[in-house]
Amino acid sequence: MSLRLYLDAAATQARRSLxxxxxxxxxxxxxxxxxxxxxxxLWNAVFDATGAERIAGFDRRGMVLYVVxxxxxAKLVRGADxxxxxxxxxxxxxxxxxxxLYPASYRGLKYAEHVGGLVPSxxxxxxxxxxxxxxxxxxxxxxxxASLAMGVVSxxxxxxxxxxxxxxxxxxxxxAEGVWTLVLAVRFVGDxxxxxxxxxxxxxxxxxxxxxxxxxxxxxxxxVETLLGRRDPAAWAGDLAAALGWCVALSLLGQVLFxxxxxxYAGPGI
Amino acid sequence: MTRxxxxxxxxxxxxxxxxxxxxxxxxxxILMDTLWYGHYLVFFAVVGGTTTSLGGWDVHQxxxxxxxxxxxxxxxxxxxxxxxWNLPQAINRGDLDYHLVRPVSxxxxxxxxxxxxxxxxxxxxxxxxxxxxxxxxxxxxxxxxLLVFVAMLPFGLAIHAALHLLFLVPQFWTQSSKGLxxxxxxxxxxxxxxxGIYKGYLxxxxxxxxxxxxxxxxxxxxxxxxxxxGLVLHIVAAAVGAWAVAVWxxxxxxxxxxxxxx
Numbered sequence: 426m427s428l429r430l431y432l433d434a435a436a437t438q439a440r441r442s443l444x445x446x447x448x449x450x451x452x453x454x455x456x457x458x459x460x461x462x463x464x465x466x467l468w469n470a471v472f473d474a475t476g477a478e479r480i481a482g483f484d485r486r487g488m489v490l491y492v493v494x495x496x497x498x499a500k501l502v503r504g505a506d507x508x509x510x511x512x513x514x515x516x517x518x519x520x521x522x523x524x525x526l527y528p529a530s531y532r533g534l535k536y537a538e539h540v541g542g543l544v545p546s547x548x549x550x551x552x553x554x555x556x557x558x559x560x561x562x563x564x565x566x567x568x569x570x571a572s573l574a575m576g577v578v579s580x581x582x583x584x585x586x587x588x589x590x591x592x593x594x595x596x597x598x599x600x601a602e603g604v605w606t607l608v609l610a611v612r613f614v615g616d617x618x619x620x621x622x623x624x625x626x627x628x629x630x631x632x633x634x635x636x637x638x639x640x641x642x643x644x645x646x647x648x649v650e651t652l653l654g655r656r657d658p659a660a661w662a663g664d665l666a667a668a669l670g671w672c673v674a675l676s677l678l679g680q681v682l683f684x685x686x687x688x689x690y691a692g693p694g695i
Numbered sequence: 696m697t698r699x700x701x702x703x704x705x706x707x708x709x710x711x712x713x714x715x716x717x718x719x720x721x722x723x724x725i726l727m728d729t730l731w732y733g734h735y736l737v738f739f740a741v742v743g744g745t746t747t748s749l750g751g752w753d754v755h756q757x758x759x760x761x762x763x764x765x766x767x768x769x770x771x772x773x774x775x776x777x778x779x780w781n782l783p784q785a786i787n788r789g790d791l792d793y794h795l796v797r798p799v800s801x802x803x804x805x806x807x808x809x810x811x812x813x814x815x816x817x818x819x820x821x822x823x824x825x826x827x828x829x830x831x832x833x834x835x836x837x838x839x840x841l842l843v844f845v846a847m848l849p850f851g852l853a854i855h856a857a858l859h860l861l862f863l864v865p866q867f868w869t870q871s872s873k874g875l876x877x878x879x880x881x882x883x884x885x886x887x888x889x890x891g892i893y894k895g896y897l898x899x900x901x902x903x904x905x906x907x908x909x910x911x912x913x914x915x916x917x918x919x920x921x922x923x924x925g926l927v928l929h930i931v932a933a934a935v936g937a938w939a940v941a942v943w944x945x946x947x948x949x950x951x952x953x954x955x956x957x
Contacts (some may be wrong), residue, residue, distance in 0.1 A: 451874030459881040462897065463888065467742070470892035473749040481745065603720030604728040613727075617734040624743050 430529050431537035438541030442505075453549045457496060464492040487565030491624055493557045494649045499621050501546040502644055503581045503612070504539050512595035513604040519692045532592070532683070539588055566653035575661050576652030582668050583648045586640060587615075589672050592679035594681035597687030620646030640675075643668035702799060706808050714812035724813035728772065732765055732824065735887070750891025752919075755832050759918055760889050762825030764911035769818035775856045777809030783866045783876070789954040802945050806856070829918070836918055843922035847914035850934040854910050855886070857937035860945065867948035869927070886910035906933035924947040 443449060471480060478484060483491055505511070512535055515521040524531045526605045558568055594611055600605045616622050619641035628636070636642050647664050650656050656664070698943055714721045739761055743754050752760065781888035785791045787881035794801045829836060836844075869875075885893070885901050890912035893901055913930045920926065 447869065448871055452877055455878050456881045459878060460884070463881075463884045465785060466885075466894075466897065467888055469894075470750050471742065471746045474746045477745075526809075584880045601719040601723070603723045606720070606723040610723075610727040610730045613730045613734045618738055622734070622738050627741050627745055629741075661783035 427529055431533055434534050434537040435541030438538040439544040442542045442545050449545050457553055460496050469519055481624040483565055486561045486563040490561045490566050494652055495621050495645055497550045497554050498649050499645055501543060501550055501580060502587050505542050507605055507608055513598035522692055536588055568654045571656035576648055579648035579651045583644050586668050586672050589675040593682050596682035596686050599689050613646055614640045619644040641672040642695035706810055710810040710812050721813045725816050750889035756919055757946035759832055760854035760915040762828035763915045764887055765821035766825050766848055767911050769821040770816060770852040771855045773811050773818050775806055777811050778806040779859050782863050786866045791955055840922055844914055844917045847917055847930050850930045851910045851914050853934040854906055854937050857941040860941040864944045864948045867951045890939050899907040909933045
């Protein structure tokens, strides 16, 4: 009964996310190529200026492949972290009331909806990621069926981790307005320290303990490097365990904040 | 003109009164903008660690560019961003009806009404970063050059605002402009990198048709290359051109506007 409810919620959100076809194609193609153009121009300029064969552990083709994969993976990991379906919107606009009446966990339903909303990102990853993987085959990215399988698992865990990381942030809506600014703040930090803006190999060596102490590398850099065949199974398993540990800790924090916040909840317009 | 200035003074007063009511929100926004500045400073520092020249600029020039970018961004976050963010909803839900009947320019009202007091605090921070970058810049910056540079910053803001508007106005004809909004927020990153990294047709496109690369790079070039008439004219022409197209499209959009669900 319960599982079916979650599947229904995911399916409904999946249909909803594909309602605006023009938006889908604009997002799929234009946003992707525009973002790729920015990153390509930057790294091309850096390679030209230095004359180096490799930067941050990648040659030119490897860097393009990393950028393509991380751009597509980031969308899949984040999903719709803002907007009218966000947890903070439910709290602030009163949408939470109806969920409290449902015979299912609020967090479970919201995550099911979140997963359903990922359909466009999955399609984009396949549509653009696969051709680039085939076109830009390089020894820097020894992609294999095993690396793809491990990468898919890492992406699934990264998506859950990202959602659990933002859940406590959304819960701040029980106490304050303007939670979207906090969500964006987390996104800025995550993009920088998670390897979306720059591969983590470009950071100076002394920053490595910081990267290892924070959860952001599990969001983007590790799943992408796994997909590209740059991580061995032992390192992958260790990172996955660490990411799941973060999931547990953040889930507990989210549960505490949600329980305390619910006591303050008084419907719309708090 | 006096009426518009008076109206703007009211907008400012309302803004600060509202900010005093939502103090936590005020703090959150300052935090967000501070992290935005921080993540760009780290980004350019890390990229600078891999190369001695980025788009032909050394580390000091990239710093001046970054400070310029922060000031232009803080100006747009303070004076236009809130209005722009609310525009699609106003068109979609028919809220624009209330603005259309007012005896002032609708475009002025919807884009200038929402001023962000918290971003004004960040504007001070951005000015601080720019001042530091200029103070540590080893080249000589004569006072006339500095004055022309400062005068060019509002034109950077004008280009940013006009291009943002151009990506929002299609909402008059489409049900949703989310896709185009996302395109804008991705495309604006072209302006957040030194223009020297763009080559060939892409460079021509980004400095003329869609002058995103002009927003911060060209004012910064005034500091490095001096106030060349060609450079200054380019910035001014890009701002005027972008606004002319945006205002024209806005007019067409208003004609297509059919209240709620348009």
